Amino acid sequence: MIRTETAPAPRRNLELFLLLLALVVAVGAQIITAAAMDAPIDEGYYVDGGIYAGVVLVFHIILRIRAKYADPFILPIVVTLNGLGIAMIHRIDLAGGDGSVADRQLLWSAVSMAFAMALLWFLQDHRRLRQLTYLSLVVGTVLLFLPMLPGIGMEINGARIWVNLGFASFQPSELAKIALGVFFAGFLANNRDLILLAGRKFGPLQFPRIQDLAPLMIGWLVAIGVLVVQTDLGNSIMFFGLFMAMIYVATSRLSWIIIGGLLVAVGGVLAWMFVPHVTARVDIWLNAFDEDIYSREFGGSEQVVQGIFGLANGGLTGTGLGSGMPNRVPLANSDMILAAFGEELGLIGLTAMLLLYLLLFSRFMRAGLGTRDAFGKLLAVGFAVMLVLQVFVVLGGITRVIPMTGLTAPFLAAGGSSLLGNWLIVALVLLISHAARRPIVVGPMVNASGDEASGIENPTTEAAEATASEDEAAAFQDEDEARSGTGGAR
Amino acid sequence: MNNAIRHTWVVSVGLFMTLFIAISVIQVPMTDELNAHPHNVRQMYQDRGADRGTITVDGDPIAESVPSDSAFDHQRVYHDPELYAGITGFYSIAEPPTGLESAMNEYLTGQADSQFFDRMTALFTGSADEGAQVELTIDPELQQVAYDTLAQGERGSIIVTDVETGEIRAMATRPSYDTNELAVHSTSQFSENKAEIESVEGLSPYYFRPINSTIAPGSTFKLVDLAAMLGSGDYSPDTMLDNPDQITLPQSQTQLGNFFGGNCHTSSRADLTFITAQSCNTPFAEAAMDMGEDPIREAAEDFGWNSEMQIPLSVTASHFPEDLTDAALAQSSIGQYDVTATPMQINMMTMAIANGGTMMQPTLIETVRGSDLQVIEQHEPEELGQPISSDVADDMTELMQAAVEEGTAHRANSSDIDIAAKTGTGQIGGTDLVNSWVTGFAPADDPQYAVTVAYERIVFETGTGLTAPNMLTMFEAVIEE
Numbered sequence: 001m002i003r004t005e006t007a008p009a010p011r012r013n014l015e016l017f018l019l020l021l022a023l024v025v026a027v028g029a030q031i032i033t034a035a036a037m038d039a040p041i042d043e044g045y046y047v048d049g050g051i052y053a054g055v056v057l058v059f060h061i062i063l064r065i066r067a068k069y070a071d072p073f074i075l076p077i078v079v080t081l082n083g084l085g086i087a088m089i090h091r092i093d094l095a096g097g098d099g100s101v102a103d104r105q106l107l108w109s110a111v112s113m114a115f116a117m118a119l120l121w122f123l124q125d126h127r128r129l130r131q132l133t134y135l136s137l138v139v140g141t142v143l144l145f146l147p148m149l150p151g152i153g154m155e156i157n158g159a160r161i162w163v164n165l166g167f168a169s170f171q172p173s174e175l176a177k178i179a180l181g182v183f184f185a186g187f188l189a190n191n192r193d194l195i196l197l198a199g200r201k202f203g204p205l206q207f208p209r210i211q212d213l214a215p216l217m218i219g220w221l222v223a224i225g226v227l228v229v230q231t232d233l234g235n236s237i238m239f240f241g242l243f244m245a246m247i248y249v250a251t252s253r254l255s256w257i258i259i260g261g262l263l264v265a266v267g268g269v270l271a272w273m274f275v276p277h278v279t280a281r282v283d284i285w286l287n288a289f290d291e292d293i294y295s296r297e298f299g300g301s302e303q304v305v306q307g308i309f310g311l312a313n314g315g316l317t318g319t320g321l322g323s324g325m326p327n328r329v330p331l332a333n334s335d336m337i338l339a340a341f342g343e344e345l346g347l348i349g350l351t352a353m354l355l356l357y358l359l360l361f362s363r364f365m366r367a368g369l370g371t372r373d374a375f376g377k378l379l380a381v382g383f384a385v386m387l388v389l390q391v392f393v394v395l396g397g398i399t400r401v402i403p404m405t406g407l408t409a410p411f412l413a414a415g416g417s418s419l420l421g422n423w424l425i426v427a428l429v430l431l432i433s434h435a436a437r438r439p440i441v442v443g444p445m446v447n448a449s450g451d452e453a454s455g456i457e458n459p460t461t462e463a464a465e466a467t468a469s470e471d472e473a474a475a476f477q478d479e480d481e482a483r484s485g486t487g488g489a490r
Numbered sequence: 491m492n493n494a495i496r497h498t499w500v501v502s503v504g505l506f507m508t509l510f511i512a513i514s515v516i517q518v519p520m521t522d523e524l525n526a527h528p529h530n531v532r533q534m535y536q537d538r539g540a541d542r543g544t545i546t547v548d549g550d551p552i553a554e555s556v557p558s559d560s561a562f563d564h565q566r567v568y569h570d571p572e573l574y575a576g577i578t579g580f581y582s583i584a585e586p587p588t589g590l591e592s593a594m595n596e597y598l599t600g601q602a603d604s605q606f607f608d609r610m611t612a613l614f615t616g617s618a619d620e621g622a623q624v625e626l627t628i629d630p631e632l633q634q635v636a637y638d639t640l641a642q643g644e645r646g647s648i649i650v651t652d653v654e655t656g657e658i659r660a661m662a663t664r665p666s667y668d669t670n671e672l673a674v675h676s677t678s679q680f681s682e683n684k685a686e687i688e689s690v691e692g693l694s695p696y697y698f699r700p701i702n703s704t705i706a707p708g709s710t711f712k713l714v715d716l717a718a719m720l721g722s723g724d725y726s727p728d729t730m731l732d733n734p735d736q737i738t739l740p741q742s743q744t745q746l747g748n749f750f751g752g753n754c755h756t757s758s759r760a761d762l763t764f765i766t767a768q769s770c771n772t773p774f775a776e777a778a779m780d781m782g783e784d785p786i787r788e789a790a791e792d793f794g795w796n797s798e799m800q801i802p803l804s805v806t807a808s809h810f811p812e813d814l815t816d817a818a819l820a821q822s823s824i825g826q827y828d829v830t831a832t833p834m835q836i837n838m839m840t841m842a843i844a845n846g847g848t849m850m851q852p853t854l855i856e857t858v859r860g861s862d863l864q865v866i867e868q869h870e871p872e873e874l875g876q877p878i879s880s881d882v883a884d885d886m887t888e889l890m891q892a893a894v895e896e897g898t899a900h901r902a903n904s905s906d907i908d909i910a911a912k913t914g915t916g917q918i919g920g921t922d923l924v925n926s927w928v929t930g931f932a933p934a935d936d937p938q939y940a941v942t943v944a945y946e947r948i949v950f951e952t953g954t955g956l957t958a959p960n961m962l963t964m965f966e967a968v969i970e971e
Binding site: 038245248249250251252289294305306308309310311312313314315316324325328342346347350351354357358361362365368369374377381384385388391392395396399400401 | 491492493494495496497498499502503505506508509510512513514516517518520521524525527529530531532533535536557
């Protein structure tokens with residue numbers, strides 16, 4: 001059936017259409033906000049909107065040139081989120097205080113997109129990163145613990161996760177997570193066969209050998225290290241969740257999840273008992289409305305409680321952009337920006353934004369499903385899981401599903417480091433998705449006979465590569481067929 | 491590997507579903523509880539900064555919300571605040587609202603049931619909820635006359651009502667204050683201004699003298715005695731009664747006498763007309779002791795004593811005590827002992843006499859209009875009851891006319907307007923000061939308006955020099971229109 005498929009369409013025109021919609025939403029939100037708050041709508045809005053649209057369109061053109069088979073949904077979704085974020089930050093600027101956060105965010109967006117475009121342009125193929133597996137480990141670890149160095153490390157709001165660059169402060173963990181993602185994808189892609197084959201079977205579960213547990217242990221140690229040394233619970237959760245998900249995807253073994261779950265349980269209990277920072281967070285989480293905890297001067301629950309009040313104030317339909325009071329919540333434009341959106345856009349608007357995130361990580365995973373190489377699959381899924389965990393940890397913290405931690409909502413929250421890291425991830429995933437949908441040039445050797453050959457007129461098809469590896473073949477099949485292709489393969 | 495990716499996707503979607511459930515719970519079923527939480531300042535900012543409806547007199551706003559640059563969206567602004575302070579009350583960020591700002595809060599915020607469709611429309615058109623406009627029965631010119639007429643430096647009240655509808659045309663008091671001072675968007679400024687207002691003797695922003703001040707009504711209470719006496723059928727305006735200068739009250743050494751400065755001593759036996767006109771005490775005390783406590787208290791309660799009411803401002807209940815000894819009953823019958831009355835209570839009684847015995851519900855509210863100016867509520871005159879028969883009302887009118895023509899209220903005598911009135915002087919134990927009263931209606935042959943004037947804690951001569959002339963000024967102003 002699908003073998004009759006000709007070369008996939010690049011779908012860049014669809015992307016352009018969606019991008020125009022995204023820009024209307026992003027720039028429109030900014031202007032609606034200003035109108036609702038009786039701010040004069042001067043040429044600044046058109047200049048800002050023009051800059052944003054211009055950079056986005058350049059990005060689109062670069063995709064047309066360098067990665068024309070890339071997923072057409074990813075960029076419009078990210079552009080929408082990033083634009084809404086700028087609009088909300090601008091809205092909170094207007095409500096008083098520092099008036100230039102939105103301008104800085106716009107600048108950082110443009111810079112981040114520029115870096116992302118450069119990455120797209122020069123890297124061309126994500127598989128080249130595989131060669132950097134062990135270098136990535138070094139770079140990632142250094143970046144992660146850079147804030148510990150005296151002199152350049154900075155502590156802001158109780159978490160030592162910043163470095164001072166002189167002209168700006170930067171959160172290196174946002175780049176470290178990319179490097180560590182690359183390391184894990186590379187390491188697991190190299191060693192998965194070994195990890196898979198060795199091991200002891202207990203009942204239906206096959207457990208790995210002790211020495212093969214090493215990567216998981218590294219992940220666990222990194223997570224605990226981040227937690228204890230930097231008191232950064234959010235990143236700690238994210239790193240560990242990321243490593244577990246990647247090991248699971250690499251091996252398809254439930255036993256890893258069980259081992260990981262035990263490690264989380266042990267780590268969690270130890271942290272709760274011995275890390276004062278974590279004890280306090282759990283306390284705030286469980287007793288947020290307690291009078292003593294609310295009115296505590298430092299480390300009280302005011303932030304989470306005010307965030308919930310903001311959500312409640314929004315209700316089903318929201319107060320409308322510019323008409324709520326999101327600035328009552330501390331850190332409304334960064335950690336708590338989703339509460340601000342919940343207040344002004346209501347349950348309906350916040351759900352729509354959650355769906356955008358859901359679509360985004362689904363497209364990331366789709367790129368992973370589609371790509372032929374194990375490294376690409378692991379990397380795409382790793383980035384998708386990062387996105388999922390960040391959103392879950394942030395919004396879960398705001399809504400008291402889990403204790404509140406220090407992560408920020410990707411693409412929305414004010415903060416250049418986070419924007420840069422997430423835009424670089426977008427560039428890498430776009431490359432992976434391009435690799436996934438790109439027709440493979442196989443030269444003159446074409447299957448001229450057999451099943452694979454039927455109906456193929458275009459030489460650039462997947463069929464020629466079908467035999468190279470089960471994984472790679474599966475990648476090009478319809479999803480249902482892919483299941484039979486890889487399901488019980490190993 | 492792809493299966494594992496799909497599983498990861500399913501788990502991820504599961505995490506997102508958890509988030510969706512969490513925000514749904516917070517943003518739909520829990521909103522009321524969270525919005526009412528004491529730490530939730532949003533609701534306060536929103537309410538206190540809301541675009542409230544306007545309160546108008548004769549179409550002109552006396553209280554309105556204007557956009558503000560402070561943390562609150564709107565600033566409440568009062569026009570002619572001293573004239574209307576007690577009526578509008580104040581809308582503060584620091585304290586609950588008072589006056590009509592409180593009594594009409596549901597309408598002014600747009601939350602009244604009758605504004606339900608407005609709210610639904612607003613929900614779909616995206617416009618903010620708008621409060622209703624409340625038009626008062628007050629006549630701004632008359633209100634100005636009332637305020638100007640009240641003597642500066644004294645504690646006075648004037649009420650002018652339409653006897654057939656119960657509509658309040660003017661209700662003023664001195665001393666008064668600027669309500670804008672309490673509508674400031676700063677709690678510290680509010681406290682400072684409030685302290686300054688309260689430093690004026692006899693002034694409180696929580697207290698509106700015409701409806702909250704319960705003071706000894708003195709001889710105006712004799713109107714209640716008359717209602718009971720004439721209603722019993724045993725008395726008529728011509729009934730001759732003993733009028734000794736003073737009597738010794740039973741089981742006590744207390745002497746109860748006629749006022750020494752008046753004309754009562756000229757007749758030791760007189761008809762009820764003379765006695766009422768000169769406001770002699772002893773015949774009323776004797777009559778009350780003859781009739782007993784119950785008829786007097788019933789008459790008082792028929793006029794509204796011992797119960798609160800809403801106009802829609804809350805009127806403090808006037809008091810008539812129970813289980814009185816004869817001595818206490820005698821003193822109560824002349825508006826002393828534990829008897830108290832608000833100026834509004836005395837005015838209501840006067841309205842009933844003027845209106846042929848039918849007492850109308852007093853009100854300040856003429857119409858309530860929605861944001862699109864369609865009428866939500868229109869005041870319809872409402873009967874409160876028939877405390878006296880029309881015959882008794884006619885007799886009492888004659889007696890009160892005599893008081894103006896040849897009695898204690900002679901200062902209100904006018905060649906232009908035929909006024910029926912009754913004065914009162916409530917003595918205040920332990921001081922030389924009195925509460926000085928007059929209440930009346932006009933024209934006597936076709937009553938339209940009732941006017942009550944009361945001064946508290948005033949020197950006797952000053953008081954009698956003010957009350958009746960003030961009443962006359964008000965009648966001249968209202969009837970000439």
